[in-house]
Amino acid sequence: MKKIAMALSLLALVASSIMAQTKPAKEKEALYNVSGKIEGVKSEKIFISTYNGKGFDIDSLVSTDGKFTFKGKLKYPAIYSLYLNPKKDRLNIFVQSGAILVQAKKDSLSKGTVKGSALHTDWMVHRKQMDGAYALMSKGDNLYKSVQQNKDPDSVALRKTAHDLFVAGEAYADSICKQFITTHPSSTISPFIINSYFMRAGSEEKAKDYYNLLDKNAQASYYGISVKEFLDKAALVDVGKMAPAFSMADTTGNAFTLASLKGKYVLVDFWASWCGPCRKENPNVVKAYNEYRDKNFEIVGVSLDDKKNNWLKAINADKLTWIHVSDLKGWQNEAAKMYAVSAVPMNFLLDKNGKIIAKNLRSEELHKKLAELIH
Structure with missing residues (x-):
């Protein structure tokens, strides 16, 4: 499920569980069979879909009496969504190989029962x-x-x-x-x-x-x-490693190079305009920057946005006055790949020589660490 961070908005955990952001190694393909009945359905289309890492694989059929059967290859156990309308209620099923039986009602699809998947049972316990x-x-x-x-x-x-x-x-x-x-x-x-x-x-x-x-x-x-x-x-x-060097366009389109800040403490802050937890944390980062900006400290905001207007609008709205860069590639941001960033917000604190000395500093932890280093 293509990925949060727990920099978590835990509200996004269900979604992030359905759309993980990592791409594990391949497993031997198996077969799945999801069948059952949705009471109240008459001559309607039933859909089943799963996220494949890049988009959704969707299958559908027209059912005259609510009965359905979906079969296919299963590359690995994953969450599939059964629904009538993509914008309305749905039943999420943790699908594994073998036969899975579903019983549900049209007006309360998400409350349906699932049998035949031990993984689904375990997942429901966790949920x-x-x-x-x-x-x-x-x-x-x-x-x-x-x-x-x-x-x-x-x-x-x-x-x-x-x-x-x-x-x-x-x-x-x-x-x-x-x-x-x-x-x-x-x-x-x-x-x-x-x-x-x-x-x-x-x-x-x-x-x-x-x-x-x-x-x-x-x-x-x-x-x-x-x-x-x-x-x-x-x-x-990891902490103790030299921070990967990168060069990326700033808000004006000019190239910024991380190495240009050697001799300063630098917070490399990965975020995005659409990231709720990032925007919630920004006031705290602003406070830290205002306190230490004149004490050999700088912040480089690396945005995982893919639309420049949204990026710039968020910078202005949150009053983020430090250095900002982005290649506008979203999750394919080159710096994010170098730093193994799979969720935002995420940050790395570098010493004057570019060595990583702390990671994921949030709230008071950020202020405490800066106070230790900068006098």
Whole structure:
């Protein structure tokens, strides 16, 4: 599921689980058979789709009585969505090889039952456990949106409350994920959880710890291989490594080179205008920049936007006055690839010689680290 970061908006976890951002190694193809009945359907089109890493593979049929059967090749166990209208209710199914039976009602499709997929059963257990984390994140997200829309005079305090709710949601989700992986070391859902939530720069240690909890079969699964590949790649930009050099166009189209900032402490900050958690964190980064900008400290914002107007608009709206670069390639951003960035927000703090000395600094952690270094 092509990927978050847990720089998480946990509200995006369901979506990110359906559209992971990593591309694991291939597994031997198997066959799937998803059949069943949707009560209330008469002469209507039924769809089934899954994300393939670049877009959606969609199959459909016209059912006269609500009955359906979908068959196909299964490259690896994955989430498929069953729906009547792409903009309305749908039933997400964790599909594995073999026969899977679905029973559902047209007016409550997402509440349908699924039999024949042990992975779906495990996934539902995990999803149920995550309800509390989703609730916290939803509350924080709604509060943040309310502040943005109403321009409340107490917005600073309310933004902090929203941020604290997100942090609480992350901590709770982390504990739930660890509990599931510890108690289900052989389930493919366990490496899937790591793949979906922890495969991002800054979470390498957790990903590694959780990967080591898996049994050999889970490690050898499609998602287990994906986690291992991520860990190997992320090790190249670990703390203590020299930061990869890059050159990229700034907002005016002129080339900026990271090496030009040698001799300064530099925060390489990966973000995007469409990233809710990034925009929520920006006021904190602005505060840090204003405090240390005249003390041999600089920020380089690397945007994963693909539309220049949206990028520039966000820079102005959030009052981000530091250096900004982007190649407008979205997730294919060349610098993001070099730094193994699979989710945003994400940042890397470099010392005066360009060595990575910290990663994923957020909230008070950013201020604390800068205070230690810059006097």
